[in-house]
Amino acid sequence: MKRLTGVERDAAISAVPEWTLLDEAGGQLQREFVFAGFGPAFAFMTEVALAAERADHHPDWRNVYDRVWVTLTTHDAQGLTQKDVSLAQVMDAAYARRASST
Numbered sequence: 001m002k003r004l005t006g007v008e009r010d011a012a013i014s015a016v017p018e019w020t021l022l023d024e025a026g027g028q029l030q031r032e033f034v035f036a037g038f039g040p041a042f043a044f045m046t047e048v049a050l051a052a053e054r055a056d057h058h059p060d061w062r063n064v065y066d067r068v069w070v071t072l073t074t075h076d077a078q079g080l081t082q083k084d085v086s087l088a089q090v091m092d093a094a095y096a097r098r099a100s101s102t
């Protein structure tokens with residue numbers, strides 16, 4: 001898959017305004033998610049893990065209690081691809097479902 005750059009990248013990430021774009025490593029998306037506690041945080045990670053496996057595209061993430069920090073980039077492309085943006089959208093949707101249900 002081709003690395004996103006320039007206007008193509010800017011257009012793609014406009015779909016995930018909650019995420020921060022870092023230029024390191026050819027482009028990374030980062031976001032911090034905060035939950036009501038460890039259980040909801042881990043439930044979120046479990047749901048996303050299954051989606052990541054289906055997509056064969058996996059996050060770099062860290063969890064401490066009620067927080068999950070996520071970095072998305074595509075190792076095979078040494079940068080940001082549509083796969084990262086798509087996984088970010090999956091995470092945003094999973095988070096929105098939980099945030100609305102708390």
Ligand SMILES: C[C@H](O)[C@H](O)[C@H]1CNC2=NC(N)=NC(=O)C2=N1
Nearest residue numbers: 056057058059073074075076077
């Ligand atoms: C062999 C396997 O398909 C590849 O390693 C996939 C798996 N998941 C992946 N996840 C991410 N974030 N980047 C990749 O390049 C990638 N490649």
